[in-house]
Amino acid sequence: MTSQHIMRVSLAAMATVAAVSVASCQANPGDAPTVEEQATSTTAPAPLNQDERGKGKQITVGVDAFTTNLNPHLAGNESPLTSAIADLTLPSVFVPGPGGWVQDDNLMREVIPDDPNAPTTIKYKLNPLAQWSDGTPVTSSDFEYLVSVMANTPGVERAGGYRRIATFDSHGSATEFTVTMKEPYVPWKELFRHVLPSHIYRAENHVFGTMMEGSSAASAGRYVVSAVDSGRGIIELQRNDRFWGAKPAETDKLVFAAVPDTPTAVQMLRTGQIQMVAMRPAEQSELSFAQIKDVQQRTAGRAVQLNLTANLRSTTMRNSKTRGLIMRSLDRDVIAKIVSTRSEPPAPKWDITPDVLAGTPEKITNAPHTPVVIGADTDDSMAVNAARTAADQLSQAGFNASVKTMEANELHTKALVDGSVDLVAHWQHSPASPSQYADQFGCTAAGETPGKKKTGSTAATGAAESGADSKSNADSQENADQGNTDHGEATQQNNAGSGNASGQPDSATPTNHGGAEGSGSGASAPKSEIGNNTSGFCSPQVDRRLSSALTSDTDRLFGDRELIDQAVAAQNVILPLLGEQQLVAVNSRLQGPSADLADWPLSPMSGIFPTAARWTIGDVQTTAAPSPNDVPSPSEAQPSSAAPTATTGQ
Numbered sequence: 001m002t003s004q005h006i007m008r009v010s011l012a013a014m015a016t017v018a019a020v021s022v023a024s025c026q027a028n029p030g031d032a033p034t035v036e037e038q039a040t041s042t043t044a045p046a047p048l049n050q051d052e053r054g055k056g057k058q059i060t061v062g063v064d065a066f067t068t069n070l071n072p073h074l075a076g077n078e079s080p081l082t083s084a085i086a087d088l089t090l091p092s093v094f095v096p097g098p099g100g101w102v103q104d105d106n107l108m109r110e111v112i113p114d115d116p117n118a119p120t121t122i123k124y125k126l127n128p129l130a131q132w133s134d135g136t137p138v139t140s141s142d143f144e145y146l147v148s149v150m151a152n153t154p155g156v157e158r159a160g161g162y163r164r165i166a167t168f169d170s171h172g173s174a175t176e177f178t179v180t181m182k183e184p185y186v187p188w189k190e191l192f193r194h195v196l197p198s199h200i201y202r203a204e205n206h207v208f209g210t211m212m213e214g215s216s217a218a219s220a221g222r223y224v225v226s227a228v229d230s231g232r233g234i235i236e237l238q239r240n241d242r243f244w245g246a247k248p249a250e251t252d253k254l255v256f257a258a259v260p261d262t263p264t265a266v267q268m269l270r271t272g273q274i275q276m277v278a279m280r281p282a283e284q285s286e287l288s289f290a291q292i293k294d295v296q297q298r299t300a301g302r303a304v305q306l307n308l309t310a311n312l313r314s315t316t317m318r319n320s321k322t323r324g325l326i327m328r329s330l331d332r333d334v335i336a337k338i339v340s341t342r343s344e345p346p347a348p349k350w351d352i353t354p355d356v357l358a359g360t361p362e363k364i365t366n367a368p369h370t371p372v373v374i375g376a377d378t379d380d381s382m383a384v385n386a387a388r389t390a391a392d393q394l395s396q397a398g399f400n401a402s403v404k405t406m407e408a409n410e411l412h413t414k415a416l417v418d419g420s421v422d423l424v425a426h427w428q429h430s431p432a433s434p435s436q437y438a439d440q441f442g443c444t445a446a447g448e449t450p451g452k453k454k455t456g457s458t459a460a461t462g463a464a465e466s467g468a469d470s471k472s473n474a475d476s477q478e479n480a481d482q483g484n485t486d487h488g489e490a491t492q493q494n495n496a497g498s499g500n501a502s503g504q505p506d507s508a509t510p511t512n513h514g515g516a517e518g519s520g521s522g523a524s525a526p527k528s529e530i531g532n533n534t535s536g537f538c539s540p541q542v543d544r545r546l547s548s549a550l551t552s553d554t555d556r557l558f559g560d561r562e563l564i565d566q567a568v569a570a571q572n573v574i575l576p577l578l579g580e581q582q583l584v585a586v587n588s589r590l591q592g593p594s595a596d597l598a599d600w601p602l603s604p605m606s607g608i609f610p611t612a613a614r615w616t617i618g619d620v621q622t623t624a625a626p627s628p629n630d631v632p633s634p635s636e637a638q639p640s641s642a643a644p645t646a647t648t649g650q
Helices: 078-091 140-152 262-271 286-291 320-328 333-341 381-397 406-418 434-441 463-469 471-482 540-551 561-570 609-616
Strands: 058-063 092-096 100-103 109-112 123-127 165-170 174-183 221-228 232-241 253-258 276-279 297-310 371-377 400-406 421-429 574-586
Touching: 058 109, 058 262, 078 221, 078 232, 078 253, 078 609, 092 109, 100 109, 100 276, 123 140, 123 434, 140 165, 140 174, 262 574, 286 297, 286 574, 297 333, 297 381, 333 421, 333 574, 371 381, 371 406, 371 609, 400 406, 421 434, 434 540, 434 561, 540 561
Parallel strands: 058 253, 058 276, 371 400, 371 421
Antiparallel strands: 092 100, 109 123, 123 174, 165 174, 221 232, 232 253, 276 574, 297 421, 297 574
C-alpha cells in the first residue's frame, strides 16, 4: 500500500486546476458484486438523475494541505476536508439540523426507537430507492458492516456506541433491521454516520485503516469522489448522477486544491483561479483577504483541538511522577505560537490543563535522562511541528527526547498500542457530549463482534459492565485517583494490556485498548479490549459517571463534567495545545444559501461545507433559506453551548 503523501501545491501547478481531468475511482456499475448474507433486494435501481442545473460548471476551493486517506472514522483524521467529503458522499441515518439531529428521509423511510430519549431497541427501515453510485442498493448489510468494523477495529473515532450494541438483526431483509443495545443509550442518533459500502470493502477484504487511501469506492451522497491527485494536490468530486433523493447537487464538479500559504491563496482568489478559500488563518490572513474587492470573509472555530497526550501503555508514561515532570517541562503557549504561526493562537475549547501546571510551577532543568519518544502523523505538518517543538523543550529540561513520525493508521493501531511512543501530538474532538467524553476517557470493555443476526450475537461487555466489575476495587482506586502513586517501575510492561487490578502504577493505567497482543513481563494480561481511548486513561469512578450519562436521559453528563475534568487533570495525561479555526473567503461569482456569507450554516466539524451541494457559479444569487438538513446542529454530538462562534473579520 502506497504511503500517504502531504499535498504541496505551487502557484504554477494551481494555474491548471480547471483543466484537470482524471479517471474516476468509483466502481464499474456493470461489475458490482452482489450483496451476500441477506435477502436480495427486488427494487430496481433508481433512474439516473437528469437534472441539468450546473452541468459542466466547476467550483474550486483552496484548502490546507491534506491527507489522501478519506476514511472519516479513523482517529486523528479530523480535517474539515475529510469531514466535508464524508458528508457529501456517504449516507447517514441522522444529519445535523437546526435544532439537533434530523432524520435523513432520502435514506430512511422510518426509524422507530422504543424510547425516543434513551432507547434499547431501534427499528430501521431503509428507502428501497437508496443506492450506491455503482448501482448496488444500500442495504442492511452496509449497516451491519459498519457496526462490526467500528466495534472491533483499533484506532477509530466514535466507536463507543457500536460497542454497546448487543444484537443486529436484519430480519432476512435488505431494507429493514433492528438494533438492540445492551442498555438504554441516550446518543443513539449518533449511530450510523457515514455508512460504508460493504459489498466492496468487506467482500474484497479491505484493511479498514488503509482501504480509503487515495479513493472512495462508492458514494450514496450528492457527490462521488472522482479523482485524488496527490501530485497536483487535488481532490475532485463529481455530481452523483445516481443520487435518488431530493435536491441533487447544483454544480457538476467540486475541486479542492491544496494551497501552500496565504499570499498564494490571495492571488488565486484575486485572479479567479479559485472561488473560495477555506484554510487555517495565519497572522495576517484576514487583513490580506480584506484588500480584495468583492470578497467576503469570516473566521469560525471548529470543535477539534491539537493535544499532546501521554500514552499510559508505555513504560515511561506509566509512572505518574514522570508524567508530571514532562508536563512541567513544556511551555504550551510557545508551542501553540510556533505551530500556528500566530502571536495570539486560538485556545482549545476543552482547556483542562494538568494539575502540575497549577499556579506557577518551577521550570524543570535537571530532569532524568529518560528516553521520551513523541509520535505524530507524517501527513499532519502541525502535529509534527508540535511534536518537534515539544521534544526540543524536553531536551532542554534534561530528557532524551525524540520524534517518531509515521502514517496515522500505524500510529493509532500499532505504536500507541504497543507502547513504542510515549506521547502523541494529534487532533481530537473538543469533548463536550457524553459520547465524546466516553470515547476519550471511558474504560471501554472487550467482547465479541455484535452479531449479524439476533441469534448467537452476544455483545461485547460494555463500559458499564467494566465499571461494575471494577467496583470491588473502587475504594483503593479512588484513593489512587487522589494522589501521585508511583508504582509504575515495579510493574512496567510494554504490553498495551499490562494493567490489572492489583499493582497498577496508578488509577489511570489502562488495559488493552488497541487489541494488540503485546509481550508482557510475565504477569497475566487481562482480556483484550478494543477502544478509541488514545491515552489509555481509565478511572472506574469516571467510567461510572459516563455510563450514567450515556444510559439515563435524566442523569446527564453536565452535572459531573467538572468532576470528570478534575480526575483527568489529576493524572497529568493531556496537555491541550491549540484550538482550530477556519477562515473562509469567497468571491462574488460563488453563490451560496444566502447573499451574506455570515449567514451560511456552519458545522463544528466540516466548517463551511454543509451546504456545498447547493453552491453555484453564476450571476443569479440564491437567497432561499437553508433547509433543515443543510443547517448543522450546535454540534455533531455536542451540546448547543459548544457551538462554534463565527466572526466576520477581526
